[in-house]
Amino acid sequence: MLGEKVGSMNFKETSKAIPSGKYGLPAMETSTVGGGKLLGHDVMAQATFSATMRPDGSWLGDCPAGIIFCAEGVATYICNGVGNMTEAGGVSFRGGASFETTSEALSELNGKYYMFTYESDPEGNAEWNLYPCK
Numbered sequence: 001m002l003g004e005k006v007g008s009m010n011f012k013e014t015s016k017a018i019p020s021g022k023y024g025l026p027a028m029e030t031s032t033v034g035g036g037k038l039l040g041h042d043v044m045a046q047a048t049f050s051a052t053m054r055p056d057g058s059w060l061g062d063c064p065a066g067i068i069f070c071a072e073g074v075a076t077y078i079c080n081g082v083g084n085m086t087e088a089g090g091v092s093f094r095g096g097a098s099f100e101t102t103s104e105a106l107s108e109l110n111g112k113y114y115m116f117t118y119e120s121d122p123e124g125n126a127e128w129n130l131y132p133c134k
Contacts, residue, residue: 002115003132006108009036009045013124018050025053032126039108043070045128051083051091059083061093073103079116089122097130 011034020027028051035044047066051059061081068075081095095116099109113133120126 001134003134005129005131006114007036007038007043007128007130009038009043009128010034011045011120011126011128013120013126015124020052022052023055025055027052028059034126036128038068038070038130039106041070041072041105043068045069047077049079057084059085059091059093061095063097066097068099068101068106070103070106072105073101075099075101075103075106075109077109081116081118083118086119090120091118092120093118096133 011032013030013032015028015030018027018029031048033046045068047063049061049063051061053059061083063079066077077097077099079095079097081093083091083093086092097114097116101109114130115133117129
């Protein structure tokens with residue numbers, strides 16, 4: 001069961017093709033920079049993730065290191081998910097994320113798992129929404 005949304009961030013993506021080594025299908029590396037709100041705090045965020053196309057046409061994505069910055073401290077996160085291309089030429093991912101922080105203001109992130117939605121358009125504009133698992 002999911003709780004109420006705790007964060008929403010908008011990103012600008014830059015992507016490049018990388019070797020996949022799997023099934024002869026493409027892989028991408030995408031870097032994101034942006035910001036929004038997380039736990040009521042204004043935040044900036046930055047991450048790089050990779051996604052590999054699978055034989056069914058879906059994408060398997062992995063982000064081994066993301067960073068959240070706010071005036072009250074920083075947090076790091078890891079996440080992964082599965083996505084599909086949209087009719088408009090963007091991508092739609094669903095997945096999960098876990099965070100670590102020593103910031104008291106962001107400490108609610110520790111020890112929980114968050115589900116996310118990630119939607120991007122063909123121009124590289126993306127939105128990431130986070131929901132705690134209950």
